[in-house]
Amino acid sequence: MELYEDLNCEKSRSSTEIDIETANFSVHMEELDNNNVPGKSDENAYILGLPVISNGGKIVPANEEDTDSCRPNEIKIQPTLPMYLKFQDVKFKITKMAIEDVKSSDEDKYILHGITGSVHPGEVLALMGPSGGGKTTLLNLLSGRVKLDSGTITYNDQPYTKSLKKRIGFVMQDDVAFPHLTVKETLTYAALLRLPNNLTTLQKKERATSVITELGLERCQNTIVGGKFVRGVSGGERKRVCIGNEILLNPSILFLDEPTSGLDSTAALRIGQMLHTIAEAGKTVITTIHQPSSRLFGMFDKLILLGKGSSIYSGKASEAMPYFSSIGCSPLISMNPAEFLIDLANGNVNDKSFPSQLEVNLLPGSTNQGLENGSGPSPVDVHEYLVEAYESRAAKLNKRKLLKPVVVVDSEIEKLGRLTSRKSNQAPWRDQFSILLRRDLKERRHEYFSCMRVTQVISTAIVIGLLFFISVFWGFFPLFTAIFTFPQERAMLAKERSVDMYKLSAYFVARNTSDLPLDLILPIAFLVIIYLMVGLRPTFTAFSLTLLTIFLSIVAAQGLGLIIGAAFMDVKKATTLASVIVMTFMLSGGFFIKEVPLFMSWVRYMSFNHHSYRLLMKIQYNCSGSGPESGYCESPLMRELRLDEGGREVGALMAMIIGYRLLAYIFLRRMKTSTTA
CATH class of the missing domain: 3.40.50.300 (P-loop containing nucleotide triphosphate hydrolases)
Structure with missing residues (x-):
């Protein structure tokens, strides 16, 4: 069994380079030859993947001796640190x-x-x-x-x-x-x-x-x-x-x-x-x-x-x-x-x-x-x-x-502890974020562009055309999708965090960032169908602002879904609570009930449906003016709504986007892994 093997080279090494046999590792630790135990050479030889080659049974950095025909940057598998x-x-x-x-x-x-x-x-x-x-x-x-x-x-x-x-x-x-x-x-x-x-x-x-x-x-x-x-x-x-x-x-x-x-x-x-x-x-x-x-x-x-x-x-x-x-x-x-x-x-x-x-x-x-x-x-x-x-x-x-003691050469465990505790052994936060972002984009593209999801969005766009139901759909559809995120990935997250593969913050930021570009594609197709079917304000500004409103609603709803999923880590419990929240937000959104009792009026300000609906009304019906009736919609059906310039609604949605995600991160921090990470 070869202990030293090139990654991409043919196995044409001379017999003198492969002089450590499997039998050396199957005997008691006290019978091992000190020259064949990692630890007599440079400390870097302990770190997996550093260029090392065989030299009479010793391990030396490849930059000191490299007679192999492969590229100098290629690495060789170093022998395992024997552990009894x-x-x-x-x-x-x-x-x-x-x-x-x-x-x-x-x-x-x-x-x-x-x-x-x-x-x-x-x-x-x-x-x-x-x-x-x-x-x-x-x-x-x-x-x-x-x-x-x-x-x-x-x-x-x-x-x-x-x-x-x-x-x-x-x-x-x-x-x-x-x-x-x-x-x-x-x-x-x-x-x-x-x-x-x-x-x-x-x-x-x-x-x-x-x-x-x-x-x-x-x-x-x-x-x-x-x-x-x-x-x-x-x-x-x-x-x-x-x-x-x-x-x-x-x-x-x-x-x-x-x-x-x-x-x-x-x-x-x-x-x-x-x-x-x-x-x-x-x-x-x-x-x-x-x-x-x-x-x-x-x-x-x-x-x-x-x-x-x-x-x-x-x-x-x-x-x-x-x-x-x-x-x-x-x-x-x-x-x-x-x-x-x-x-x-x-x-x-x-x-x-x-x-x-x-x-x-x-x-x-x-x-x-x-x-x-x-x-x-x-x-x-x-x-x-x-x-x-x-x-x-x-x-x-x-x-x-x-009771027989094990002879540990050169304090291998202590030396190993110093090496594995170095910060250089873990990729920087920026690299962790970049790698996790690329991985999430590749993994989630199948979910976002599945036939079922595309069909659902297009068919819904054809069936509904009211502004309120636009805000409802793009509030609750991403909410229920986001609920499954952390419960489904809990096993993977616990496994990778238990071995300190990355920082939780890098995973969390990458996971949220990967959703942003994917969240814009289907809403654009959805909104184009709505515009052609209903005949909303045919200006680029109105279309852009409508799309931005939908995007804010999506991101805010996702945040709420993430916090519910992270809090329960159980899909059944999370969807039950989400259903109650959905009905509450829908009723207080401003379409079904115009006058909300005072003791429940605070609920509407927590509803992303309420804020996105008001923004859509303002954009499409120009519900503001400069006269005595300033702030009232021109449409008879909308006279009861008093709208300002939309700053309060945008601010509320932004607060939800940030606040929900911070709470979701806190719940993730409390999630137990199999070992202390």
């Missing part, structure tokens, strides 16, 4: 206040009961067990996404710190990606935002191209990712895109939550092969898995089998079956090893032998009613037996192994 993960007596509980069935328990409920294990660089550790066994909880604890209650978790014998965040990759079970971006665009934008700022844009794009090649996504790189309602790449390819987002930074440890869920056996096997290849490059890989195929199970180096939050096996995956045979549990028929282990974790001993002492030891005073009925031990008794057998045979041996 150990955890001992890990426990996790939820308080009784959080337990739904509070009547059944007066004490805190433990999800994990003292889990112990370790994993080396170059190994794949599988956390396996039935649903609800504690796999994902343990994975979140090991990755630092959830605070540890009890026990110890160390990385190269060091506790978790924020400096480790950029050395840890986490792939969630649900595929979180923008559906309308292509595979190449998805990884390129992630590279531009996540890679260190001292790399050029070209180098970041080349890194994205390298990851596409590494994951075998060349064939579909120009295909949109897709999602639940948009057809795109296959499920396996989408999962590889999500993994690619995490390995862009060449993390030392990669965590994956059910990476094969929803995939067929062939696609799942390819994911397993890819994880094995990633581990061979010196990374530590930990993944949860539910019930893999026998071929996929054979790719795991280590296994922790969980049942009801307790370890019933921890060790080499290849030794799991012999271990259970040694305690008297064996399949009586041909069976997938993973299926056999999951059955044991569930307490199911059908088609399996179990030791006679299980009946002898557990029958007196036990909960085993199955024995009395001649049907074998109960799941509770099987679980207790397996936990006891593990504690007596293997747990003490594993804990003794964990």
